[in-house]
Amino acid sequence: MKQREENVNIKEKNRVFLLFILYNPLGFMLQYNAKISVLGGEKGMINRFLEIIEDSSRIVFFGGAGVSTESGIPDFRGEGGLYGLVPEQMISHSYFVSHPDRFYEFYRTKMIYPEARPNNAHKALAYLEEKGKMLSVITQNIDGLHQQAGSKTVRELHGSVHRNYCMRCGKFYDVTHILNSDTVPVCECGGTVKPDVVLYEEPLDSSILNAAIRDISECDTLIVGGTSLAVYPAAGLINYFCGKYLVLINKSPTPADRMADLVIRENIGEVMGKILQEKK
Numbered sequence: 001m002k003q004r005e006e007n008v009n010i011k012e013k014n015r016v017f018l019l020f021i022l023y024n025p026l027g028f029m030l031q032y033n034a035k036i037s038v039l040g041g042e043k044g045m046i047n048r049f050l051e052i053i054e055d056s057s058r059i060v061f062f063g064g065a066g067v068s069t070e071s072g073i074p075d076f077r078g079e080g081g082l083y084g085l086v087p088e089q090m091i092s093h094s095y096f097v098s099h100p101d102r103f104y105e106f107y108r109t110k111m112i113y114p115e116a117r118p119n120n121a122h123k124a125l126a127y128l129e130e131k132g133k134m135l136s137v138i139t140q141n142i143d144g145l146h147q148q149a150g151s152k153t154v155r156e157l158h159g160s161v162h163r164n165y166c167m168r169c170g171k172f173y174d175v176t177h178i179l180n181s182d183t184v185p186v187c188e189c190g191g192t193v194k195p196d197v198v199l200y201e202e203p204l205d206s207s208i209l210n211a212a213i214r215d216i217s218e219c220d221t222l223i224v225g226g227t228s229l230a231v232y233p234a235a236g237l238i239n240y241f242c243g244k245y246l247v248l249i250n251k252s253p254t255p256a257d258r259m260a261d262l263v264i265r266e267n268i269g270e271v272m273g274k275i276l277q278e279k280k
């Protein structure tokens with residue numbers, strides 16, 4: 001069963017990688033005829049960013065771990081693991097099955113941040129949705145901060161710590177049940193409760209992935225923030241974009257910088273926060 005799941009996962013990865021290879025090279029880059037802003041002119045770039053937002057009516061935001069770090073949630077990949085393992089091994093499907101107690105020891109302390117609150121990036125996106133300018137937020141984060149800020153259409157590619165299900169009867173449990181369990185959280189029926197989070201070795205939910213692809217292919221502006229775009233599926237997803245403006249907001253360079261209309265290497269909360277200023 002595990003082997004089969006891994007095979008499916010690998011097949012899916014290969015498929016997306018193939019799409020990436022097919023669509024990404026030169027032709028795609030030339031299409032964009034990049035109009036990258038020169039670094040240093042921060043004020044000019046922010047003004048350009050606000051103009052783009054003004055000129056857009058179907059925005060998609062695609063975000064990674066960097067969106068949540070400003071809310072005090074560290075990127076778990078930068079955290080140390082336990083028992084001589086790296087985080088990616090500790091939150092894998094096979095480790096959950098073989099060592100659920102150790103899995104939860106790591107998961108409870110390094111993946112759940114009940115005190116975290118939305119920052120200006122989350123708030124600005126909720127505000128844009130309220131104004132009718134957003135198609136959706138697509139996120140790789142599992143913290144639920146976009147919904148906490150008020151966003152309604154959120155595609156959670158990797159699931160959410162706020163949803164947990166009994167593996168035997170399917171009963172739903174919220175995050176407090178996980179936090180209040182000393183070891184492996186169990187259901188009243190005796191079954192093990194599993195987070196609705198995509199673990200390593202597990203495939204993404206295809207309906208969420210398809211909705212994300214549809215939104216990216218239909219939006220007029222794609223804002224990518226807080227992700228280095230180095231890993232699957234982020235790298236492949238943005239190749240479905242064929243709208244007007246591609247904006248990248250990330251502190252370090254990404255492989256997609258050359259395709260972008262605007263690249264801003266600043267804190268995402270600070271940049272997105274400028275959108276909120278018109279609210280006052």
Ligand SMILES: [Zn+2]
Binds near residue numbers: 170187189
């Ligand atoms: Zn149950």
